Amino acid sequence: MRWVGFMPLRANSKSIIEKNVRTMAGRPLFAWSLEQAIASHCFDDIYVATDSRKFRETVNDEFPGAVTVLDRSPITCTDTASTESAMLEFQQRIPFDVICLIQATSPLTRAEDFRAAKRKFLAENLDSLLTAVPSKRFFWTRTGKPINYDATKRPRRQDFSGCLMENGAFYLTRAKILEDCQNRLGGRIGIHEMAAETAIEIDEETDWVVVEQLLLRQKLMSARTRASQIKALMLDVDGTLTDGGMYYGADGEALKKFNTRDAHGLQLLREHGIRVCVISTEKSAAVEARMKKLHIEEYHPGVQDKFSLLLELTKRWGISLQDIAYVGDDLSDLKCLTSVGNAFCPADSVPEVLQQADYVCKYPGGNGAVREVCDFILKVSTANHLSA
Numbered sequence: 321m322r323w324v325g326f327m328p329l330r331a332n333s334k335s336i337i338e339k340n341v342r343t344m345a346g347r348p349l350f351a352w353s354l355e356q357a358i359a360s361h362c363f364d365d366i367y368v369a370t371d372s373r374k375f376r377e378t379v380n381d382e383f384p385g386a387v388t389v390l391d392r393s394p395i396t397c398t399d400t401a402s403t404e405s406a407m408l409e410f411q412q413r414i415p416f417d418v419i420c421l422i423q424a425t426s427p428l429t430r431a432e433d434f435r436a437a438k439r440k441f442l443a444e445n446l447d448s449l450l451t452a453v454p455s456k457r458f459f460w461t462r463t464g465k466p467i468n469y470d471a472t473k474r475p476r477r478q479d480f481s482g483c484l485m486e487n488g489a490f491y492l493t494r495a496k497i498l499e500d501c502q503n504r505l506g507g508r509i510g511i512h513e514m515a516a517e518t519a520i521e522i523d524e525e526t527d528w529v530v531v532e533q534l535l536l537r538q539k540l541m542s543a544r545t546r547a548s549q550i551k552a553l554m555l556d557v558d559g560t561l562t563d564g565g566m567y568y569g570a571d572g573e574a575l576k577k578f579n580t581r582d583a584h585g586l587q588l589l590r591e592h593g594i595r596v597c598v599i600s601t602e603k604s605a606a607v608e609a610r611m612k613k614l615h616i617e618e619y620h621p622g623v624q625d626k627f628s629l630l631l632e633l634t635k636r637w638g639i640s641l642q643d644i645a646y647v648g649d650d651l652s653d654l655k656c657l658t659s660v661g662n663a664f665c666p667a668d669s670v671p672e673v674l675q676q677a678d679y680v681c682k683y684p685g686g687n688g689a690v691r692e693v694c695d696f697i698l699k700v701s702t703a704n705h706l707s708a
Contacts, residue, residue, distance in 0.1 A: 321417040323438070325363040327354055327424055328406040329379075330397045331372035335523055340424045341378045345535040346675045349522060351382045352427030352535065353489070357420070358386050360434035366422075367414065369406055371397045390414075404503055411498060419493050421504055425522040426489035427531060428515070428538075433489065437512035441492050447507025449492040453519040456482035484511055487519050543678040546661045547700040551643040552595035553586075554630065554656070555690060557607055559649035560666060561598070563686030576606045579686055583614055585694030592698060597633065599623050601652055627655040647693050649673055649685050664693045 329340045329350060341348045350368075357366055368379050369392040376389045390413065396406040407421060418441070420434070433451070441449050456477055459467040468483050469475060497506040520531050558564050561582060567575040586596050597618035598611060604621065611619040623629050634641055642661035646653065649669040657663040658676050665677040666689035674680055679696065681689040 322415065323363045323418045323420065324414060324416040325354075325357045325366035325420045325422050326407065326410055327357075327366075327368045327422040328392065328396075328403060328410075329368055329370040329372070329375050329424060330392070331370070331375060332397070332399075336525060336528065338374075339522060339528075341375055343675075344427060344522075344528065345532050345539065346677070346680070348378055348382060349427060350379070350424035353422055353424060353429045354379075354383065354387065356429055356431045357422050357434055357490075358383065360431040360438075362434045362438045363420065365414075367410065369410055404498075407493075407498060407504065408502065411495065416495055419495065419498065421491040421493070423488050423490060423521070426487065426518060427522070427535060428518045428520070429489045433512065433514055437490070437492060440510055440512055444510055445508065446492070446510040447494050447497045448505045449510040449512060450505060451487055451489040451491070451512050451514050451518075452484040453487050453514055453516050454482055455485040455519075456480050459483075484513065485519060487514060488521055489514060489518055539678055543662055543696075544700050546642070546678070547645070547697050549643055550594060550645045550662060550697055550701075551639050552597060552633075552637065552645070553589055553693070553697070554597045554599060554633075554644060554646045554660075556626075556648040556650070556653050557598060557600040557604075558602065559669070559685040560647050561610075561686065561690055563684065564649070564668075565686075574604065574606060576604065576610070577686055578610055579688055579691065581688055582686075582690035582694075585691035586614065586616070588698060589694050592701060594697070595637065599626050599629060601626070626652060627659065630656050630659070645693070645697065647690060664696075665689075 327350065331338065333339045340350045357363065365388060367388045367390055369390045370376055371392045371394060379387055379389050392406060393409060395401065396409055407419065437449055458469055461467060491504045493504045517534055520527055522528055522531060555561055562576045562578060565577060567577065569575060590596055595618065596616055598616055599620045600607060601624055602621065608621065620629060641659050644660040645662035645664060646656045646660045647664040648657055649666050651670060651672060654672060654676065657673060663676060663678045664681065665673045666681050666683065666685035668684035681692045683689045683692055
């Protein structure tokens with residue numbers, strides 16, 4: 321069977337202008353659910369259909385080579401056009417046995433949701449599947465009639481089985497059902513239950529605020545979990561340990577501004593048994609002097625390929641990439657940041673780094689960002705030690 325993922329993106333959304341590519345918690349909205357679909361490994365291919373050149377470029381920038389972007393005809397992008405019209409148009413172009421309609425407005429969808437839904441679809445020999453969340457709300461018609469309970473025998477909430485509410489995160493549909501029914505649902509229909517917070521779809525600004533906070537909390541919780549296993553901290557210099565500025569003395573000597581509190585934080589980490597390594601693409605006498613002052617032996621200046629050095633060091637130290645935390649602020653740090661267990665960045669990092677970081681510091685580079693990272697790691701490690 322050929323399984324494909326399909327995400328339709330329309331440019332002219334009304335409630336929130338260009339919401340599908342608007343930045344949420346550091347990434348374009350569509351990227352959250354699309355990334356999880358890719359990570360699930362459920363699909364032979366994943367496609368995005370859009371009527372916008374800007375959207376096309378954004379998708380290709382976020383997922384180069386991982387997603388195929390198709391043009392979407394204007395007739396499927398009107399305010400009154402159904403999502404099915406985009407699905408049917410897609411079916412005329414791309415062969416598949418099962419299609420997964422992935423909604424960009426459901427960024428809390430996880431890879432495991434796709435995997436669990438696929439297992440259910442196959443195990444129960446379903447024709448289509450929808451996602452839903454449990455609800456224990458009491459529903460009424462506008463004419464005053466109860467829908468899902470007997471109002472004369474009002475149950476206690478804990479005794480009420482409730483019902484399932486469709487959350488629109490994604491749908492699975494066999495090709496024949498889509499063709500025959502002209503609908504995403506038909507035949508033998510199954511339901512995949514998701515976490516309660518996924519009930520929120522991004523339709524209004526209030527939805528945006530709530531979901532963004534949930535995503536930021538998820539990223540922070542994930543960073544805290546992984547921080548407990550950190551064995552080494554690797555740092556960039558310019559824009560991380562310094563403010564990125566270049567200062568020159570009367571004799572032309574280049575000077576750099578460091579933060580004393582950062583230095584103390586690094587010392588506390590080493591006392592806790594965590595390695596500290598500093599990598600820089602530049603060679604600077606000022607930085608070298610500072611590293612000697614801090615007794616940091618793992619200082620590597622003039623490194624143009626930081627990731628290759630990262631791999632070399634993990635091998636020499638006998639640890640995995642997941643055991644490493646990295647702090648960087650610019651594009652030269654990006655490969656390292658996306659490969660290690662914990663990615664940190666100063667508040668004033670470039671947008672590409674801000675999008676990928678697990679933890680974005682409150683402070684900018686050279687102004688306490690590194691100390692903030694050190695305190696974060698030590699706090700998590702101490703808490704885990706006390707609970708052990």
